[in-house]
Amino acid sequence: MLLKAGERHFVLDGELILPIGETLSFEALQQRLHPAESRIRRLSLKTPAQLMLFDCLHMGNGNLLDAPMSERRVALERFHAREGNATLLLSPASRRIEDARRWLERSGGAFVMVRASCAGGLTRRRANAQAISSAPNCGRPNSRS
Numbered sequence: 162m163l164l165k166a167g168e169r170h171f172v173l174d175g176e177l178i179l180p181i182g183e184t185l186s187f188e189a190l191q192q193r194l195h196p197a198e199s200r201i202r203r204l205s206l207k208t209p210a211q212l213m214l215f216d217c218l219h220m221g222n223g224n225l226l227d228a229p230m231s232e233r234r235v236a237l238e239r240f241h242a243r244e245g246n247a248t249l250l251l252s253p254a255s256r257r258i259e260d261a262r263r264w265l266e267r268s269g270g271a272f273v274m275v276r277a278s279c280a281g282g283l284t285r286r287r288a289n290a291q292a293i294s295s296a297p298n299c300g301r302p303n304s305r306s
Contacts, residue, residue, distance in 0.1 A: 168244070173240070174215045178211050178250075179211070180211070189204075192204060193205070209248055211250050217237035220236045
């Protein structure tokens with residue numbers, strides 16, 4: 162997925178996902194943890210995994226660890242515009258909690274990564290439907306991101 166990237170120096174945050182039908186299947190992904198290389202190869206051809214990119218921490222000569230999330234997202238979007246393909250995906254992003262709820266519904270109840278930049282600092286966690294429903298609205302227009 163990333164071995165052929167034009168950029169040689171980067172640190173990205175992402176997660177392997179394996180869509181089966183309309184949902185993500187962690188069980189199908191775990192089946193790849195098998196000692197038989199032939200089985201792993203067969204499964205990877207039958208149901209290819211994808212890498213969902215969430216964040217860009219370093220690009221080229223630039224360390225983005227202390228940069229605001231909005232700047233890191235721009236760097237990630239630029240990287241994905243150059244390198245993205247059917248197996249290298251860009252995570253959806255929004256400042257609206259309603260969007261996160263909709264993404265969770267479409268995922269078939271799978272966990273969704275939620276990042277919120279609030280006055281208390283950056284929060285990143287997996288969330289299920291209950292957690293998203295009770296999450297504070299950290300995507301306010303005046304919040305730092």
